[in-house]
Amino acid sequence: MSAMTHAISIGAFMDTDNNSEKLSGVFVDASNGQIIERELTEEEIEEIKCS
């Protein structure tokens, strides 16, 4: 396994495609046990970046 595949440099794995695939999220409120699964909003999709 090359060092590149172990690289934790985030950019190496960033998917830059702006595809139309719907993305889902699971939202848990531990105070009351509520679990909601729904599509992510545009704002949330924009937020889930780690780079």
Next chain:
Amino acid sequence: MATPPVFSVGATLTAAQMNAVGRWRITGGTASTTLLSVRNCFTSDFSNYELVIDNLFTPGGVRTMCMQLQSASPATSSYFWAGYYSTFAGGFGAANSTTSGMAYWVPNTAGTYSPSAGTIQIMNPAQALKTNVVMSCINFDAGYHMGGYHDSATAYDGFRIFNVSNDTCNFNWSLYGYR
């Protein structure tokens, strides 16, 4: 007390007995999703937390997982995170992430590989202190040990997990609080 107490069936537990429990499962579940967001799990009840993730697959391919702290909004900057890995084949290396999140589990698993798993210790997230985090995990060919902190004296009530390619992650998870 080295030996946990034994409670008989039907016994009424006192508040003191319950408060003596040093570790408690806060919440958990099975996720197949792009984003797992958990709120109101970090409270003044416990100082530290352990997030256990098991049976992790990323069907889309090898992925980097990322964890961020959050309250009403996520903290997307000021993380410092680094560590090392050792491969089953005898290799080794160091890794570090950028400041937008605690990136770990690199590379992740896909398809027919064995699933990855690990534990993440989160120290004092609910206090207005810099949150320290330590992680140990394995994937299909290596073991990882990582650590870091969020460089902001801020109290958070939750966390979120996703992968940097923003596609599906399948995993089981449990969050424990302990004193």
